[in-house]
Amino acid sequence: MTSLWRDIRHEVAAWLGSLKLAIGLFLAIAAASIAGTVIPQGESTDFYRQSYPDSGAVVWGFVTWRFIISLGLDEVYRSWWFVALLLLLATSLTICTFRRQIPMLKAAQNWKFYTEPRQLSKYALRTAIPARGTGPLAEQLRAGRYKVYQRDDLIYATKGTIGRVGPIVVHVSLLLIMAGAMIGAFGGYQTQRMTLAGDSFDIKAVEQSRLSLARTPDWTVRVNKFWIDYRPDGSVDQFHSDLSVVSPAGKELTRKIISVNDPLIYDGVTMYQASWGVGAFKLRLNDSPVLTIPMQPIEAPNGQEAWGQAIPFDKDGRVALQMVTRGLQGSLMLLPFNPRTGETVREAATPARVGKPVNILGQRLVIEALVGQTGIQIKADPGIPVVYAGFALLMVGLAMSYLSHSQVWAIYRDGQLHLAGRTNRAQISFERELVRMVAAVQTPRPRTSDALSAAQE
Amino acid sequence: MNASQLVAIQVLLDNAAFAALMVATALYWLAAAFRRVPLLHELGTGASAVALLSVTGLLTARWIETAHFPVSNLYESLFFLCWCVLAVHIAAEAFARQRLVGVFTLPVALGMVAFSSFTLTPAMKAGGPLVPALKSNWLMMHVSVMILSYGALMVGSLVAIAFLIVTWKQKDPELRGSSVGTGGFQKAEYADAEGTTPAASTFASLGGSGGDTTVTLTSSAPTAVTALRRSNLAETLDNLSYRLIGLGFPLITVGIIAGAVWANEAWGSYWSWDPKETWSLITWFIFAAYLHARITRGWQGRRPAMLAAVGFVSVWITYLGVNFLAQGLHSYGWLSGN
Numbered sequence: 001m002t003s004l005w006r007d008i009r010h011e012v013a014a015w016l017g018s019l020k021l022a023i024g025l026f027l028a029i030a031a032a033s034i035a036g037t038v039i040p041q042g043e044s045t046d047f048y049r050q051s052y053p054d055s056g057a058v059v060w061g062f063v064t065w066r067f068i069i070s071l072g073l074d075e076v077y078r079s080w081w082f083v084a085l086l087l088l089l090a091t092s093l094t095i096c097t098f099r100r101q102i103p104m105l106k107a108a109q110n111w112k113f114y115t116e117p118r119q120l121s122k123y124a125l126r127t128a129i130p131a132r133g134t135g136p137l138a139e140q141l142r143a144g145r146y147k148v149y150q151r152d153d154l155i156y157a158t159k160g161t162i163g164r165v166g167p168i169v170v171h172v173s174l175l176l177i178m179a180g181a182m183i184g185a186f187g188g189y190q191t192q193r194m195t196l197a198g199d200s201f202d203i204k205a206v207e208q209s210r211l212s213l214a215r216t217p218d219w220t221v222r223v224n225k226f227w228i229d230y231r232p233d234g235s236v237d238q239f240h241s242d243l244s245v246v247s248p249a250g251k252e253l254t255r256k257i258i259s260v261n262d263p264l265i266y267d268g269v270t271m272y273q274a275s276w277g278v279g280a281f282k283l284r285l286n287d288s289p290v291l292t293i294p295m296q297p298i299e300a301p302n303g304q305e306a307w308g309q310a311i312p313f314d315k316d317g318r319v320a321l322q323m324v325t326r327g328l329q330g331s332l333m334l335l336p337f338n339p340r341t342g343e344t345v346r347e348a349a350t351p352a353r354v355g356k357p358v359n360i361l362g363q364r365l366v367i368e369a370l371v372g373q374t375g376i377q378i379k380a381d382p383g384i385p386v387v388y389a390g391f392a393l394l395m396v397g398l399a400m401s402y403l404s405h406s407q408v409w410a411i412y413r414d415g416q417l418h419l420a421g422r423t424n425r426a427q428i429s430f431e432r433e434l435v436r437m438v439a440a441v442q443t444p445r446p447r448t449s450d451a452l453s454a455a456q457e
Numbered sequence: 458m459n460a461s462q463l464v465a466i467q468v469l470l471d472n473a474a475f476a477a478l479m480v481a482t483a484l485y486w487l488a489a490a491f492r493r494v495p496l497l498h499e500l501g502t503g504a505s506a507v508a509l510l511s512v513t514g515l516l517t518a519r520w521i522e523t524a525h526f527p528v529s530n531l532y533e534s535l536f537f538l539c540w541c542v543l544a545v546h547i548a549a550e551a552f553a554r555q556r557l558v559g560v561f562t563l564p565v566a567l568g569m570v571a572f573s574s575f576t577l578t579p580a581m582k583a584g585g586p587l588v589p590a591l592k593s594n595w596l597m598m599h600v601s602v603m604i605l606s607y608g609a610l611m612v613g614s615l616v617a618i619a620f621l622i623v624t625w626k627q628k629d630p631e632l633r634g635s636s637v638g639t640g641g642f643q644k645a646e647y648a649d650a651e652g653t654t655p656a657a658s659t660f661a662s663l664g665g666s667g668g669d670t671t672v673t674l675t676s677s678a679p680t681a682v683t684a685l686r687r688s689n690l691a692e693t694l695d696n697l698s699y700r701l702i703g704l705g706f707p708l709i710t711v712g713i714i715a716g717a718v719w720a721n722e723a724w725g726s727y728w729s730w731d732p733k734e735t736w737s738l739i740t741w742f743i744f745a746a747y748l749h750a751r752i753t754r755g756w757q758g759r760r761p762a763m764l765a766a767v768g769f770v771s772v773w774i775t776y777l778g779v780n781f782l783a784q785g786l787h788s789y790g791w792l793s794g795n
Contacts, residue, residue, distance in 0.1 A: 019753040026746040030739040037732040077730045181728075190725065231586065238589050261593040261723045272725045379725035387727060391714045398707035425703065427688060427696040428553060 016088075017095035025089045032085065036076035039068060048074060090178050097171045108164045113154040114409050117418040123409075125434060126420035129442045134412045137419065140437040141408060153412035155419075160403040163425065169397030176390030184383030189214045193376045196279040197226040200246065203269065203378055214380060217267055219253060220246050226372035228276070228328050239273050241374040272377040278307035278325055279373030281332075284366045292371070300326070312339070319345070319361065328372050330354040336361060406430050417441065463522040470515040471574055474539070477508035478567040485559035498556045502547070505563060509543040512536055512570075523584040528600040529591060532582045535573040537601070538776065541608025542566045545701065549612055553697045557623075557690070561615040595719035602715055603737070606708030610744065610772050613701030617765035620694040624759060627691075695762070699751065702765060706744050713737050736775040743768045 015021060040047070045065070054064035072079030120126050131137070134155050141148045146157040191206040200222040206214075225242040238259050245253040245266050256264040263272040280294045293309055300306040308324040313336060322335040332352045336345040352358045357366045404426035410419040419438070423430035484501030491497065516536055519527040527533040546562040549555075573582070587596070688696060716734065721727035728734065747768060750761040 019749050020756075023746045023749050023753065023756070026742040026749070030742040030746075033735050033739050033742075036730065037735050041730070235586070236589060237586075238592065260589040261595075263722070263725070270725055272723065274724065377725050381726075384721065384727075388718070391718065395707070395711055395714065398710055402703060402707060426700060428693060428700075431688060 013095055013099060016092055017099040018092075019096075022089075022092050022096065025085060025092060029082075029085050029089065032076055032082055035073055039063075039073050039076075041077070042075055045069065086178065090175060093171050093175055097168055101168045101171065105164050105168065108161060108405060111149075111156055111158065111407070113149070113151055113156050114411060114420075115154065117411050117413065117416075120409060120411070120418055120420035123420035123422055125422060125431060126418070127438060128416050128418045129438055130415055131412065131417035131441055132415075134410060134417065136441045137410055137417060137437065140440055144433060144437065146406070146408065155408070155410035157408040157410075158406065160405045160423075162400050163403035163405045166397050166399070166401030166403065169393060170401060171397075173390045173393035173397050176393060177387050178390075180383040180386030180388075180390055182383070183386055184381040187214050188379070188381035188383065189216065190377070190379045192274065193221075193378065194275075194277065194279075194373055195221075195223045195376065197223050197372050197374065199223060201376070206378075214382075216380075217269060218248050219267070220248075221271065221376075222246055223374055223376075224255075226276070226374040228372070230327075230329055234329070239276055239374075241273055241376065243271060243376075268382065269378060269380045272379070273374070274377035275375030277373040277375070278328060278370055280371040281309070281323060281325075282368040282371065283311075283323075284368055286364050290368055295323070295325070298324070300324070310337075310339070313361065313363075321360070323367075325370060328370050330370065332367055332370075334358070334360055334365070404430065406433075408434070460522055463518045466518045467515050467522075470511045470518070471536075471570070474508050474511035474515065474536075475567075475570045475574055477504050477511060478563060478570055481505040481508060481559070482563040482567050485556070485563050488556055489560045498559075501556075501559055501563075502550065505543055505547060505559065505566075508566070509540065509547060512540045512543065516540060519584050523586070525587055526597040526601065527584065528596070528604065529585070529587055530581065532573050532577050533584065534600070534604060535569050538604050538607055539566050539569040539573075541605050542569070542611055545608045545612040549616070549697060549701060553693055555690075555693055555697065557619055557694065558612075558616060558697070561619050562612050565611065565615065590723070593719060593723060595715060595722070599712060599715040599719050602708055603712035604776075606705050606712050607772050607776050609701055609705030609708055610740070611769060613698045613705055614765040614769035614772070616694055616698035616701060617762040618769065620691060620698060621759060621762050621766065623691050623694060627759075698762070698765060702744055702747060702768075706741075706748065709737065709741055709744070713741065733775065736771070740768060740771040740775045743771050 040051070048065035048068050052059050052063055052065040052068055054066055058064055068074055072081065076082055114120055117128065134150060134153055138148050138150055138155055138157075141155070141157040144159070146159045148155060148157045189206040191203065193201040193203075195201045200220045202218075202220045203216050204218075206216055222244045223241055224244055225240075227240050229237040229240070231237050240257055240259045242255070242257045243264050244255045245264075247253050254264075254266050258264045258271065258273050260273045263270050265271075277297060278295050280292050283291050283293055285291075293311060295307040295309045298306050298308045304326065306324055306326050308322055310320045310322045313319045313321040317339060319336050320339040322337060323332055324335065325332045330353055332354075334350045334352050336348045337343060338345070348361055350358055350360045352365070352367055354367050354369060357364055359365075402425075404423045406421065406423040406426075408419060408421040410417055412418075419434075421430065421434050481501050481504035484497050484504055487494070488497035488501055516527050516533070519533060523529070528537050542562060543566055546558060546566070549562075550558050713734070716737075717727040720729065720734075743764060747761050747764040750756040750764055
């Protein structure tokens with residue numbers, strides 16, 4: 001019974017560590033990922049019901065909305081089977097490293113001299129040349145950065161053993177990246193805040209995933225200022241938010257002006273400049289005090305983004321005034337309209353600038369300021385250091401993996417130098433290297449050197 | 458030099474690159490068809506070098522004009538990709554001493570320049586300032602490494618396609634080069650200690666399939682086996698494609714990592730399954746499968762090269778197809794200011 005159990009365990013481990021499973025997993029994950037780029041992800045059920053009907057024009061004959069929802073193709077990368085594929089890949093990586101790569105590295109380090117020329121005949125790349133001994137070849141090999149072992153008339157030389165370590169480093173680094181991603185999935189969170197300049201936000205409520213064990217901070221963030229740098233042609237150059245992190249007691253803990261590609265990092269939480277809007281405007285009408293009125297995003301007739309708000313403009317409610325702006329540059333359009341019919345009073349439409357009084361329908365109006373609204377993306381991911389360590393190790397491992405592990409054996413007997421060599425990656429370069437060495441080592445003979453010079457061309 | 462002069466230089470060099478690539482493609486094809494005619498191949502290499510210089514000049518002029526590394530729109534990135542393909546092509550040709558490479562790589566480079574010259578509108582060609590999302594030192598790091606990897610992977614898989622064509626009628630050519638060292642042995646019966654059994658040798662049949670790379674070192678020694686047998690055409694192509702893909706794979710990995718780190722620094726997530734990054738991962742997995750297939754028993758012969766050919770399509774979808782397929786971070790529309 002125990003031996004049967006051992007056999008089964010051995011078989012399962014062999015299957016899990018096999019290259020065929022690995023290749024199958026690569027291609028399966030690739031295929032699943034393709035599905036996720038073809039089918040729109042994370043939409044509502046209604047969207048799929050409309051786009052992928054189960055009668056009439058069925059997409060490809062079988063892709064119905066029921067099919068998509070039941071297989072989790074609406075959220076491929078979070079579906080249980082996709083995560084299962086990734087976990088299987090991690091298992092395969094681990095087992096392959098211990099069952100295959102490490103024994104192979106040991107085998108590569110375990111070398112021997114060959115003592116009989118016929119033993120070299122198994123190598124495809126071999127030759128026998130007239131020579132005076134092993135000395136000149138050993139010299140050539142050392143010049144070619146080989147590590148040379150000599151005994152009597154025998155040579156073993158090797159270089160690039162590190163190329164055999166590379167793949168192991170790659171596998172370990174991939175496992176690290178996956179571990180870091182899991183730490184992030186369990187211990188991290190992400191959220192967004194739209195905030196008017198001057199207001200504060202907290203991070204107590206976040207959209208945590210089911211798995212999250214994350215704790216959110218108790219400090220708040222005050223948006224001191226938000227502004228946009230415009231280029232002369234009116235396009236945006238950069239967005240800036242001046243943020244202060246404030247403790248529950250009201251003490252300022254840190255302060256930074258963030259912009260796109262330059263976030264604020266505090267207490268393991270990162271705050272990014274992600275979007276923006278016009279949140280409000282400040283208005284004075286005739287002799288009124290300054291009124292702050294919020295603005296909403298609206299779509300301008302030409303499809304461009306804009307912000308606007310309508311305010312009643314006479315006592316009887318017959319005229320309202322729509323304020324529209326395209327950004328924070330300071331220009332607005334004032335459009336009087338009839339709130340009952342929605343009809344615009346075209347001839348009374350007036351452009352306005354911040355700070356400049358305008359007269360409209362007999363009233364004096366000043367827009368004192370446009371107040372920006374900044375969109376901050378907030379994220380905490382405790383897995384980042386592990387993922388980054390994996391990234392660094394992966395690059396090192398791949399660089400090591402480009403090196404070719406070359407081995408050369410030679411036997412000197414009766415005026416003949418028998419030599420053979422093999423390499424695991426750089427076949428062409430290795431052949432050239434060997435031909436060059438053979439040419440240099442060979443005792444000159446007219447016929448042979450002719451043949452050699454032909455070979456060098 | 459003022460901006461309009463720089464634009465004029467770009468137009469001139471754009472046309473020069475197109476003409477040089479057309480000539481180079483024709484010369485490579487003629488050289489492959491008429492092997493006896495001298496100088497055709499050398500002239501082809503010369504024309505592709507002229508094309509490389511023209512594209513270099515064009516990109517330099519654009520860099521001076523816009524004051525940022527020219528990879529911010531499709532026109533610029535196509536020319537940079539063309540530059541990478543040509544540079545890898547010339548290096549590969551010099552390394553492998555193989556005139557067949559250009560037969561496959563040059564038409565692809567020509568296609569890129571033709572597409573960017575004839576189908577893109579003047580507005581799409583013009584250089585401009587960077588949108589805020591792209592204003593980062595990571596732009597150059599991420600995009601240039603990514604495109605360089607596309608270049609290496611494209612040329613590598615084109616050489617694999619050349620290998621498939623050269624070995625069209627053979628059943629299972631033996632592969633030369635893999636991380637465990639397939640192909641270092643003479644015959645199948647000498648299974649090595651690592652458990653790799655190379656497929657049956659077909660050297661004899663390959664020897665006649667053209668190419669002049671088989672070089673035999675003869676000597677008057679009495680021993681029976683004295684020739685240092687070197688790779689023939691098919692084996693050279695196979696090893697060349699393996700080495701190029703082996704170079705492109707680390708590059709695409711570094712490119713993806715640079716993109717991930719940039720995304721994390723700028724947007725707060727190193728991976729968001731955006732279509733373009735998903736496709737770069739798909740390409741990564743396909744070439745990972747290629748590299749592993751070479752060391753797998755039962756996957757020898759032409760099958761890894763077929764995977765590389767699939768990888769060629771995948772690189773194109775990653776580079777170009779995704780932009781037509783879907784919206785994502787890489788459409789740069791998320792934080793547009795206008």
